[in-house]
Amino acid sequence: MTRKMMLLGAAGLVAATGAAQAQSDTSGMRIALSNNYAGNSWRQAMLQTWQETAEEAVSEGVVAAADAYTTSENQATEQAAQIQNMILQGYDAIVVNAASPTALNGAIAEACNAGLTVVSFDGIVTEPCAWRIAVDFEQMGREQVAYLAEQLPEGGNLLEIRGLAGVFVDEAISAGVHDGVAQNDQFEIVGSVNGDWAQDVAQKAVSGVLPSLPEIAGVVTQGGDGYGAAQAFEAAGRDTPLIILGNRQDELEWWAEQRDANGYETLSLSIAPGVASLAFWVTQQILAGEDVPKDLTVPFLTITQDDLDQALADTPEGSVANVSYSREDAQQVISDAR
Amino acid sequence: MNVIARHRIILPVVSLAVLLAATFWLQPRAMSYFGLNLLFNLAVPIALATIAQMLIIMVNDIDLSVGAFVSLAACVTATILNDTPALGVLVLALMVAGYAAMGVVIHRLELPAIVVTLGMSFIWGGLALFVLPSPGGTSPGWLRTLMTVKPPLIPAAVLAALLIGGITHLMIMRSGLGTVLRGVGGNTRSVARAGWSVTRLKALAYGLAGFFGVLSGMALVGLTTSADANIALRYTLLSIAGVILGGGEFTGGKISPVGAVIGALTLTLAASFLSFLRLSPDWQIGAQGAILILVLTARLLFNRKGVAA
Numbered sequence: 001m002t003r004k005m006m007l008l009g010a011a012g013l014v015a016a017t018g019a020a021q022a023q024s025d026t027s028g029m030r031i032a033l034s035n036n037y038a039g040n041s042w043r044q045a046m047l048q049t050w051q052e053t054a055e056e057a058v059s060e061g062v063v064a065a066a067d068a069y070t071t072s073e074n075q076a077t078e079q080a081a082q083i084q085n086m087i088l089q090g091y092d093a094i095v096v097n098a099a100s101p102t103a104l105n106g107a108i109a110e111a112c113n114a115g116l117t118v119v120s121f122d123g124i125v126t127e128p129c130a131w132r133i134a135v136d137f138e139q140m141g142r143e144q145v146a147y148l149a150e151q152l153p154e155g156g157n158l159l160e161i162r163g164l165a166g167v168f169v170d171e172a173i174s175a176g177v178h179d180g181v182a183q184n185d186q187f188e189i190v191g192s193v194n195g196d197w198a199q200d201v202a203q204k205a206v207s208g209v210l211p212s213l214p215e216i217a218g219v220v221t222q223g224g225d226g227y228g229a230a231q232a233f234e235a236a237g238r239d240t241p242l243i244i245l246g247n248r249q250d251e252l253e254w255w256a257e258q259r260d261a262n263g264y265e266t267l268s269l270s271i272a273p274g275v276a277s278l279a280f281w282v283t284q285q286i287l288a289g290e291d292v293p294k295d296l297t298v299p300f301l302t303i304t305q306d307d308l309d310q311a312l313a314d315t316p317e318g319s320v321a322n323v324s325y326s327r328e329d330a331q332q333v334i335s336d337a338r
Numbered sequence: 339m340n341v342i343a344r345h346r347i348i349l350p351v352v353s354l355a356v357l358l359a360a361t362f363w364l365q366p367r368a369m370s371y372f373g374l375n376l377l378f379n380l381a382v383p384i385a386l387a388t389i390a391q392m393l394i395i396m397v398n399d400i401d402l403s404v405g406a407f408v409s410l411a412a413c414v415t416a417t418i419l420n421d422t423p424a425l426g427v428l429v430l431a432l433m434v435a436g437y438a439a440m441g442v443v444i445h446r447l448e449l450p451a452i453v454v455t456l457g458m459s460f461i462w463g464g465l466a467l468f469v470l471p472s473p474g475g476t477s478p479g480w481l482r483t484l485m486t487v488k489p490p491l492i493p494a495a496v497l498a499a500l501l502i503g504g505i506t507h508l509m510i511m512r513s514g515l516g517t518v519l520r521g522v523g524g525n526t527r528s529v530a531r532a533g534w535s536v537t538r539l540k541a542l543a544y545g546l547a548g549f550f551g552v553l554s555g556m557a558l559v560g561l562t563t564s565a566d567a568n569i570a571l572r573y574t575l576l577s578i579a580g581v582i583l584g585g586g587e588f589t590g591g592k593i594s595p596v597g598a599v600i601g602a603l604t605l606t607l608a609a610s611f612l613s614f615l616r617l618s619p620d621w622q623i624g625a626q627g628a629i630l631i632l633v634l635t636a637r638l639l640f641n642r643k644g645v646a647a
Contacts (some may be wrong), residue, residue, distance in 0.1 A: 069613065072623040075572045077380060080562060081606065084376040085613045088367050102473040102564035109563065110376065126474075126564075 023288035029092040030065040031283055033276070034083050036099035036123065037074045045273035045322050046097075046122075053277040053324060062284060076103035083107040086116075093117035093287055095279045098125045117286050121279040121298070122271075131286065133279055133296045133333075135271050137169055140300060141176020141220070144244045145184055147267045148218045151242060155186025156217025159209075159241070161195040161202055161229055163222045173222050190214060195225035199250065202228030210236045219243040223270045226251045230258075246270045247301060247321040252312045265305050272301035272323045281330030293337040299329075346585035346592075349640065350600040353583070353633050357607050364614045371493050378495035379485070379561060381606035383408070384576055385502050386554035388584070388602040389595060391577035393547040396510070397540055398523040398590025399444065399451030403459035404551060405574035407437070409567055410466040411555025416475025416565035419556075423478070430552050437548025441540040459574070466567040473566040477559045485560030498557075499599050506595035519543055524591030580605055583633055604633075 033050055037043055047068060054066030069086070071078045076099045084107050086094050094111055098104050098120055105127040108118050112129035121133035148158070160177055163170035181187050191213050195202030202225035210232060219229050223246025233240050240258070245251040245268035258264035275298050286292050301323050303311045315321045361377070362369045368377050387404050394401040411433065419426025440458060444451050477485075487494050510516040521529045522539045530536050554573070559565050582588075583604055584597030608629045612622050 067616070072620075073572055076562075076566055076569055077383075077558070077572065078609070081380045081609060082613060084380065085610050088365055088373055088376055088610075089614065090367060100473050100566040100569070102475070103562045103566040103569050105564055106560075106562040107380075114372075 023285075023290060026063055026284055026287045027061045029063050029287050030067075030090070031063055031093045031095060031280065031287075032086045032089070032091040033066070033068040033280075034079060034086065034094055034096045034098075035068060035070045036076075036079050036097060038070045039074075041319050042273050045319060046276045049274040049322060049324050050276040050280065053280050057280070057284070063287075066280060071099070074099055076100040080104050080107035083111060087111050087114050091116060093119065093283045095276075095283050096120045096123075096125060096130070097276075098123040101126050117283060119279055119283045119286065121275055128294075131282065131292065131294050131296065133275065133282060133298055135298045137172035138176035138179065139297075140269065141173045141178075142180040142183075143176075143269060143300070143302075144220045144267075145177060145180025145187065147244065148187065148220070148242060149180075149184045151265065152217055153186075155184070155188075157190040157214055158187050159206070159213065159216050159219045159229075160189050160192040161206065161219060161221045161225045162192060163195065163197045163225075165194055170222065177220050187218070190216070195222070195228065197222060197224040199225065199228035199231075199248075201225075203232045204228075206232035207235060210238065215239075216241045221246055224248055226268075227254050230254055240264070242266055244268070245303075247272075247303060247311075247315075249312070249315045249317055249319055249321070252303070252308065252315060252321065256308055256312055259305070259308065268303040268311075268321075269300045270320065271298060273320065274301075274323045274325055278325035278330055278333065281325060281327045282334065284327065285330055285334060290334065292334050296333055296337045299333065346637075347594055347597050347600075349633070349637050350584045350594075350597045350604065353636075354600050354604045354607070357604060357611055357629075361607060361611050361614065364611070368610075371491075375488075375493040375495050377610055378493070378499065378603060378606065381603050382485075382495055382498045382502075383554045383558040383561065383570070384573060384580065384606060385499055385599045385602040386550050386557055387570070387573040388577045388580035388598045389502060389506050390547040390550035390554065392581045392584075392586060392593050392595060392598040393510075393519075393543050393550065394451070394455075395578075395581050395586055395588065396520055396523045396591065396593045397441075397543045398526070399455075400578070400588070401455045401547065402452060402574055403455040403462055404547075404577050405571040406459040406462035406466065407433070407548070407551045408555045408558065408570040408573050409565075410462045410469070411552045412559045412562075412565040412569050413466045413470040413475065413555075413567055415481070415556045415559040416477060417469055420476050420478045434545055434548040434552060437551070438541040438545030441544025442537055444544075445537055445540040463567065470565055470567055473564070475559075475565045477563045481556060481560040482563060485557060499603060503596040503599040506599075510593070510595050515542075520591045520593070522591075523589075523593075576602070576605055579630055583630060585637075605630075 050068050057063050069082055071082055079099045083094060094116055104125055108125055108127040108130050111118050118130040120130050124132040124134050162174055181189055191209050193205035193209050195205055206229045218241050221244050226243050226245040227250045229243050230240060243266060245266060247268050247270035311321050367373050387408050391401055391404050414429050418429050444454050489497055518534060519539060526536055558570060580601035581598050584594055584601030586593040608626055612625050617625055
């Protein structure tokens with residue numbers, strides 16, 4: 001470490017401490033998580049991360065409590081009542097993963113009027129007084145094509161695997177992919193199938209379309225469909241193209257096998273369920289008096305060749321790669337949005 | 339017969355009082371003007387939906403489309419009624435007429451109400467998606483004002499519950515036509531012999547149910563500020579539970595409007611109570627069922643005793 005770097009580091013430390021001192025104390029404050037659904041592995045991982053983050057924050061005295069509540073029927077009216085109960089329970093802030101972007105607005109306005117801070121994430125709400133931590137799905141599509149352009153400078157044919165038809169997420173990711181291809185005209189999308197974010201559906205759909213396709217250089221995906229696509233290429237006896245993956249454990253396992261066998265390289269990206277911990281820290285920052293913009297964007301969890309082994313070791317079988325965000329990550333997201 | 343069996347209203351009142359006392363004990367903050375309003379304001383649309391269901395149960399039918407119908411009413415309120423009030427009123431009136439027509443069809447063709455209303459629930463649901471394909475819309479300003487009004491002394495939610503209970507009690511239990519309507523459920527044949535047109539009476543009962551369903555959807559939008567095609571789906575089962583909890587019976591004619599409102603309040607309160615208890619969500623839905631069974635068992639026990647005495 002050179003002297004200059006040390007000085008810079010020291011300056012950074014001073015700046016960080018200065019910022020921390022400017023914030024007010026949140027140790028007496030209580031945060032509640034209002035969650036609408038717990039019935040899949042992503043949500044289970046999300047609740048798990050919330051609990052871990054909350055326990056640690058409470059034991060360190062950052063906040064007094066951070067309790068999680070899940071509605072039993074995934075219904076908006078039920079969640080609205082739950083939020084109103086939280087106001088009565090005297091929480092200082094409510095973090096919401098909403099059943100409906102609009103139907104909770106009345107309850108959320110009640111909470112804001114009662115002086116509570118409301119932060120929505122993943123399932124966001126439109127009520128203006130609440131903060132929104134949203135996912136930029138179009139960017140997810142563009143990033144895939146950008147990686148392909150880096151790896152395959154000469155371009156080639158692409159196969160696009162889409163999600164469930166008619167769902168907003170599918171349209172957004174696909175729009176991003178097409179936008180990326182428009183910017184990198186060495187690529188051409190020669191086929192498009194719906195994989196419904198499921199390995200078996202993707203495998204069937206890709207198998208069906210493969211015989212009619214020319215040589216494929218890359219496959220852009222939406223998550224949960226990469227492993228199925230790889231199986232389809234293998235079954236058809238064709239060379240495995242560069243398939244972008246979506247952080248599922250089976251995809252990562254396949255990737256590691258391929259890497260060990262023939263040095264296969266790719267990229268895997270998706271939204272981590274740990275976004276709940278990001279929401280927690282953003283809320284803590286707002287409570288601490290930080291000036292936070294109302295609209296924030298969730299960073300993607302990207303797994304590269306270098307972190308593959310670590311990610312695979314950390315991801316339970318049948319689950320999805322996860323990451324827990326820290327207070328510093330939240331501060332980064334906030335300053336990026338400014 | 340003992341007192342409790344004769345006055346079927348006593349048990350619902352006692353259940354609500356016990357639950358309310360337990361909630362206040364757990365969460366003293368709820369024991370205030372502000373607290374009572376937060377606790378009960380979402381019970382107002384449920385109470386209206388429960389009255390709609392009660393009117394159907396009164397004529398010895400059952401309605402599985404209340405939730406979808408209230409959702410549709412909410413979607414219409416948040417879109418058409420807000421943009422072009424005259425057209426909105428017309429659409430809502432047509433929906434009430436549609437409900438009355440449904441009653442006529444069920445009676446004339448002797449179709450089981452449970453099947454017709456189940457089928458209609460998909461039609462209402464489809465129309466709701468047609469009116470509002472993605473969640474949104476805006477509550478008309480006057481409706482939002484009405485639902486968030488802060489009257490002196492009594493919280494708006496409690497006042498609304500008293501009004502709904504009082505008005506429907508006068509309408510169904512005290513008026514002559516109300517008595518005949520209850521008679522349709524109790525003994526259709528004798529009402530017909532007395533010279534009444536049962537078809538018209540059924541159309542009236544269903545039409546009234548449609549009217550309260552529309553009110554429920556409007557009240558809901560006034561509270562939530564915007565709608566969603568699936569917003570009130572769980573009202574179907576909640577409303578049936580509310581009627582029964584409030585002292586009504588499936589045998590037709592045996593209903594209590596005040597009890598139905600109390601039943602709706604009790605169900606809403608039960609959910610809040612369990613939430614204050616910090617019960618895990620996996621157990622909550624079961625615990626809600628347990629409360630329901632507990633109250634019904636108590637009623638049965640008292641009724642048996644009454645018969646034995």
